[in-house]
Amino acid sequence: MDAYRGLAAVYDLLTDDYDYPAWADYYLALLRRAGVAPESLCDCACGTGSLSAEFAGRGLRVTGVDISPEMLEVAAAKARARGLQIRFACQDMAKLALPRPVDAIVCGCDGVNYLTTDNRVRAFFRSAREALRPGGALAFDISSPHKLRDVLGDAFYGEERDEVAYLWQNSLEGDVVTMDLTFFLREADGRYRREAETHRQRAHEPEHLAELLRECGFGRIEIFGDQNFAAPGPEELRVHLLAVRE
DSSP: OOTTTTGGGTHHHHTTTOOHHHHHHHHHHHHHHTTOOOSEEEEETOTTSHHHHHHHHTTOEEEEEESOHHHHHHHHHHHHHTTOOEEEEEOOGGGOOOSSOEEEEEEOTTGGGGOOSHHHHHHHHHHHHHHEEEEEEEEEEEEOHHIIIIIITTOEEEEEOSSEEEEEEEEEETTEEEEEEEEEEEOTTSOEEEEEEEEEEEOOOHHHHHHHHHHTTEEEEEEEOTTSSSOOOTTOSEEEEEEEEO
């Protein structure tokens, strides 16, 4: 099954501990560090649009891009409910194509980890560069190699709630973690519907990503820890990268 096809319906429920306002504030601070005060922004791998909505709520012109139509349906409904004007497009981020250049591109919550080959990463960086105005900035985060190899690795997780229960089995091979998820989604009549899907994420070394960014025409590249402005520590779970189109 396609990734996020079944998960879309419960993604927000299972990520209710994410502080999206703080995350958006941090990304805007990152962009300011690069000298970019964006008026227009593309949110790549936008998922259910929580970050897109935060940026739009701050007055930015936002385009949200995701490969999952099911996630985008949730995102569009969320934007309508909040009275926000956000353009959503179903695209592979490695083939990003916008009608006009934007001031900034953000890719939050592991989107780049889903690019499991250097060629896919290069394709995203090159298309992102083409979608940015000169002097614009790309900011994104990854689950760190430590998190994917040492924390998630071959781990098993499970949780049961009233609305959903899930089983999550990981397997690590080389730099790629395969995540097999089985969901049991509660229907209106009280019965549960079973959904299964597989996700794959690659453990990217931040310094290697910086090399690929330079290769693809970015400069002024900086690497930070989880929502801070310090170099990431050895046990950092999330790493942020910032790069400017030159």
